[in-house]
Amino acid sequence: xxxxxxxxxxxxxxxxxxxxxxxxxxxxxxxxxxxxxxxxxxxxxxxxxxxxxxxxxxxxxxxxxxxxxxxxxxxxxxxxxxxxxxxxxxxxxxxxxxxxxxxxxxxxxxxxxxxxxxxxxxxxxxxxxxxxxxxxxxxxxxxxxxxxxxxxxxxxxxxxxxxxxxxxxxxxxxxxxx
Numbered sequence: 001x002x003x004x005x006x007x008x009x010x011x012x013x014x015x016x017x018x019x020x021x022x023x024x025x026x027x028x029x030x031x032x033x034x035x036x037x038x039x040x041x042x043x044x045x046x047x048x049x050x051x052x053x054x055x056x057x058x059x060x061x062x063x064x065x066x067x068x069x070x071x072x073x074x075x076x077x078x079x080x081x082x083x084x085x086x087x088x089x090x091x092x093x094x095x096x097x098x099x100x101x102x103x104x105x106x107x108x109x110x111x112x113x114x115x116x117x118x119x120x121x122x123x124x125x126x127x128x129x130x131x132x133x134x135x136x137x138x139x140x141x142x143x144x145x146x147x148x149x150x151x152x153x154x155x156x157x158x159x160x161x162x163x164x165x166x167x168x169x170x171x172x173x174x175x176x177x178x
Contacts, residue, residue, distance in 0.1 A: 022155030026125040028081070031094045031111040038125065038155075045071075045177045046151040047078045047170065048129060050117045050142060052089035053100045057146040061105035063167030067174065068109040074178045075153065078109040081126075083117050086145050090114065117142040132157035152177050 023046065024039040038046075047067070052058060061080075068078045082097045084090040092100065094113050101107035117126040118141050129149045130140040148161040150173055159173055 023125075023128070023151045023157065024155040026128060028115065028123065028125055029113045031082075031098045031113055033094075033113070036110075036112070041077050041079075042155065043153050044075045044077045045153055045174060047076070047174070048125075048149040048151065049078065049080055050083040050115065050126075050145055050147055051080045051101075051111075052083060052086065052145040053092060053097060054089040055086070055145040057144070057163050059105075060146050060167055061101060061107055065105055065107050065109065067167050067170070071174060071178060072109075076174060076178065080107070080109060080111040081115040081117070081123075082111070082113070083115055083142075083145060085116060085118055085142075089145060117147075129157055129160075133160035135160060136162070150174065150177070 024037070024042055027035055027037045030036050047064070049064065051061070064078050064080070068076065080101070082090045082094070090097065097114070098111055101111060115123045115126065117123065126142070130142065133149055134140055135143065135147075144163040146163040148165065148167075148170065149157055150159045150161070150170065152158050158177065161170055
């Protein structure tokens with residue numbers, strides 16, 4: 001029974017993705033529980049990143065915040081999507097995640113509720129991002145926390161960055177889009 005529901009969910013996601021033409025066709029729930037349309041970010045350069053607070057890459061929050069502060073007035077926005085699919089490294093509830101990010105890294109960029117980026121419960125936004133910017137050797141799966149997607153001002157996915165890629169390594173690509 002559960003397998004049938006999961007299969008139906010994936011079919012619905014793929015139908016939706018096939019109809020989507022840009023990043024702006026999606027929405028997600030903010031960390032505070034509000035439904036946010038990605039069209040709210042139309043005209044901005046966007047970095048979408050799956051995050052976790054108990055990961056070896058967690059210090060990247062600082063670099064992401066630094067990028068956000070440096071370029072937000074020029075049209076950059078960073079969107080953080082906590083994910084608990086990799087080694088149970090994001091076990092906290094949304095309110096605790098938000099507090100952790102603010103207290104430890106001064107995160108001021110928008111954060112969203114915990115999100116599945118792989119498997120049968122993949123959020124449609126992430127299914128779209130993975131389709132538009134496959135990983136190494138064309139793989140679609142997100143390999144780990146802090147995989148980053150760069151979206152241009154028209155809502156097209158431009159590039160995918162691996163977990164190991166530091167936020168500072170995205171500067172050249174971000175500046176070319178601003």
